[in-house]
Amino acid sequence: MSEPVLNEDQRDALQEVANLAMGQAATRLARLLDTFIELSVPRVQVVEISKAAAALREMTGIQESVSAVRQGFRSDIKGEALVICRSGSIEQLCGLVNDPYPRSAYEKVSQQEVIFDVANVLTGACVSCILEQLGRTPVFSAPGLLGESMSLDDVFQPGVLAWEVALLVEVNFALEDQSFRAHLVMLMAEESIRHMNDALDALLSSL
Amino acid sequence: MNVPPASLSDLVVERVGFGIFVLDREMKVLMWNRFMQDHSGLSAEQVVGKSIFASFPELPRVWLTRKLESVFQLGSFAFSSWEQRPYLFKFDHDRPITGGVDFMQQDCTFMPLTREREVVAVCVTISDVTHVSIVQREREEAVAKLQEYADRDGLTGIANRRFFEARLRDEYTRWQRYGGDMSVLLFDLDHFKKINDQFGHGVGDTVLREMAQRVAQVVRVQDTFGRFGGEEFALLLPCTPLEDAMLVAEKIRHTIGDAPVDVQGVSVPVTASVGGAAARVGVPNYDVLINEADAALYSAKRQGRNRSVAFI
Numbered sequence: 049m050s051e052p053v054l055n056e057d058q059r060d061a062l063q064e065v066a067n068l069a070m071g072q073a074a075t076r077l078a079r080l081l082d083t084f085i086e087l088s089v090p091r092v093q094v095v096e097i098s099k100a101a102a103a104l105r106e107m108t109g110i111q112e113s114v115s116a117v118r119q120g121f122r123s124d125i126k127g128e129a130l131v132i133c134r135s136g137s138i139e140q141l142c143g144l145v146n147d148p149y150p151r152s153a154y155e156k157v158s159q160q161e162v163i164f165d166v167a168n169v170l171t172g173a174c175v176s177c178i179l180e181q182l183g184r185t186p187v188f189s190a191p192g193l194l195g196e197s198m199s200l201d202d203v204f205q206p207g208v209l210a211w212e213v214a215l216l217v218e219v220n221f222a223l224e225d226q227s228f229r230a231h232l233v234m235l236m237a238e239e240s241i242r243h244m245n246d247a248l249d250a251l252l253s254s255l
Numbered sequence: 256m257n258v259p260p261a262s263l264s265d266l267v268v269e270r271v272g273f274g275i276f277v278l279d280r281e282m283k284v285l286m287w288n289r290f291m292q293d294h295s296g297l298s299a300e301q302v303v304g305k306s307i308f309a310s311f312p313e314l315p316r317v318w319l320t321r322k323l324e325s326v327f328q329l330g331s332f333a334f335s336s337w338e339q340r341p342y343l344f345k346f347d348h349d350r351p352i353t354g355g356v357d358f359m360q361q362d363c364t365f366m367p368l369t370r371e372r373e374v375v376a377v378c379v380t381i382s383d384v385t386h387v388s389i390v391q392r393e394r395e396e397a398v399a400k401l402q403e404y405a406d407r408d409g410l411t412g413i414a415n416r417r418f419f420e421a422r423l424r425d426e427y428t429r430w431q432r433y434g435g436d437m438s439v440l441l442f443d444l445d446h447f448k449k450i451n452d453q454f455g456h457g458v459g460d461t462v463l464r465e466m467a468q469r470v471a472q473v474v475r476v477q478d479t480f481g482r483f484g485g486e487e488f489a490l491l492l493p494c495t496p497l498e499d500a501m502l503v504a505e506k507i508r509h510t511i512g513d514a515p516v517d518v519q520g521v522s523v524p525v526t527a528s529v530g531g532a533a534a535r536v537g538v539p540n541y542d543v544l545i546n547e548a549d550a551a552l553y554s555a556k557r558q559g560r561n562r563s564v565a566f567i
Contacts, residue, residue: 080328161339165325172331180330185369188332190362 053094053213053241058248065251066090066217069177077173087174088220094241097214100204107218108231110134113197117167120189121175124243125182127215127236129175131167133229135197138163164191174219174232182247215241274344274381277368280327282306282320285376294346294359311344319343326365326377333365337384348385360388408482410460411467419481419489420541426493427541430534438500440490441548442507442529445560447486450523458518462525465516473510474503489548497533497565504529504563512561528555529563 054062070087078084095103105111113135120128138159168191179186194203217234236244261269268275269289277286284307287299295302295311302310307319322333335343337360348359362382367374406418414422423439430437444450444466451459463486470488474480479491490507492500512526530552532544551566558564 076329080325158339161335164334164336164339168331168333169325169329172325172333173329176329176331180372186331187366188334190334190336190364 053215053238054245054248057252058245059092061248061252062217062244063090063092065181065248066092066178066219069181070174070219072180073173073177076177077169080169080173086222088222090217090219093216093218095214095216097204097212100214100216100235101200103216104132104204104218104231104233105200107216108132108220108229110200110231112136113199114203115163115196116194116198116203117163117191118194119168119171119191121171121179121186122189123179123184123186125179125184125186125236125240125247127234127240129171130194130203130233130235131170132200132203132231132233137230138196160193163193167191170221170230170232175234178217178234182244182251184247213238213241215244273383275378276302276307277376277378278307278323279376280323282308282323284310286378291381295344313345314343322365323377326367327374330367330369330372330374332367335361335363335365337362337388341388343381346383348383350385350389356385356388356392359383360385408467411464411482413467413471413488414479414481416481416483416489419479419483419491422479422481423491423541423545426491427534427544429493436494436496436533438492438495438497438531438533439544439548440492440500440504440507440529440531440563441483441545441552442488442490442504442511442527442563443552443556444486444511445526445528445556450525454518454521454523458521458523461518462516462523466511466525466527469510470507473506489545495533497531500531500533501563501565504531504565508561508563526561528552528560530555530566531563532566 067089070090074085074087077087091107093103093107110132114132115135115138117131118128119130120126168188171191172188175186175188215234215236217232219232221230221232268286271288272290274290274294275286275288276284276291279285284302284305287297287302291302292298297310308314308316322335326333341356342358342361343363344359344361346359346361348356350356360383362384364380364382366378366380368376368378406414408415426437444462447459447462450462463482467480467482467488470490471480474490475492477493481489481491483489490503492503495503508527508529512524515522515524517523530548530550532547532551534544538544538547547566551564555562555564
């Protein structure tokens with residue numbers, strides 16, 4: 049087994065950073081969406097990309113097909129964020145924002161646009177907050193649909209992704225009285241994990 | 256008083272090939288680049304300092320306000336793609352003749368501009384993606400055309416066997432699920448080999464085309480008429496009992512046989528034999544249905560051709 053990608057202190061620091069960030073993201077989302085969205089305690093895990101689907105299946109308990117929206121984020125720490133939910137629950141995902149464009153019946157909004165908007169808002173809030181804690185201001189790329197009905201294995205095609213090890217940060221969102229859950233996964237490649245280590249070390253030494 | 260020289264970044268923003276403008280939280284325009292000026296016809300002097308809706312009342316107000324607000328509140332990006340919303344501004348594009356799209360297709364990005372972690376304004380960029388949208392539409396049209404060719408028989412233009420069987424399979428599944436009636440006719444031009452031998456393959460092909468055309472004109476829209484191979488054709492008749500299908504069989508036989516085909520001044524008499532079969536309890540799959548129609552067709556041939564026979 050090679051050198052662990054994050055040492056114990058770094059892992060703890062990242063967990064703490066992620067916790068703080070999610071608190072911040074939840075506040076911002078609540079203000080924007082006028083709905084309280086529960087954000088789970090984020091789970092941080094370093095996995096080989098070939099085991100990412102299995103790890104995610106275990107984290108989320110999802111066996112059936114999923115819909116996934118991907119979005120890139122970039123600073124010296126860069127990666128991809130995925131918003132994943134069960135294929136059948138896209139409508140509930142859109143329901144996270146009750147009537148996203150109130151009083152705008154005359155301004156037609158397609159469901160796909162709402163999906164991208166919701167995914168973008170969730171990703172933007174969480175990823176920005178985590179990277180802000182690390183002193184980074186990321187640039188985002190536009191969201192794109194990975195698929196509407198795909199297996200988790202197809203979300204992480206080892207042959208397609210350019211890296212072997214990934215840092216998974218999993219958060220799930222739930223509306224208070226609904227069983228629906230959406231999951232956000234941040235994937236970062238080895239080089240970004242190194243930059244993440246530096247950022248965490250800097251944070252630790254500043255304490 | 257000396258005007259300070261523009262910085263390099265100012266010059267870039269002015270000349271760059273996409274729209275850049277900046278809005279504050281009250282939707283007031285703070286900056287407006289040359290691209291926006293050239294395409295909107297409104298200069299920075301006319302637009303800056305006023306609400307964007309004062310200059311462009313046709314903009315989707317609720318949508319745009321909401322986008323901006325999400326950027327101010329979350330401090331992260333927002334996007335709009337031409338695929339969901341073709342354009343924000345009604346700008347002309349530079350493909351007026353070959354384009355076929357009404358306005359410049361636009362991808363928009365909403366970026367937070369932050370000072371001390373506070374979002375002070377939002378920068379909006381507008382990319383002209385008209386060419387992308389045109390290429391994509393052309394590709395979609397090409398795929399649709401290919402799809403259609405893939406379903407057609409090259410010689411006669413009617414459905415090919417692959418498409419016919421796919422339709423038959425779907426219809427058979429529907430019948431299994433909901434019951435009712437469905438029938439299949441198989442027919443074959445009599446002594447077609449002799450026509451080919453006597454008049455040549457060119458004439459044979461013309462006969463096939465002419466017959467396909469004649470029959471296509473008498474079948475109902477809900478029926479699927481296909482070339483099964485060689486001189487053999489098939490007709491799928493949804494919601495049709497065998498008795499009615501055999502009336503159709505006779506109609507087809509007359510359509511083919513009543514008038515000879517004129518090819519290059521030669522009158523070629525053609526007749527056809529038809530076999531029919533209907534789905535019924537105990538027919539396990541659509542292959543069996545085809546086999547039964549084929550057996551009926553064989554029987555029509557044996558009984559002397561130019562007749563229709565039902566499988567019973």
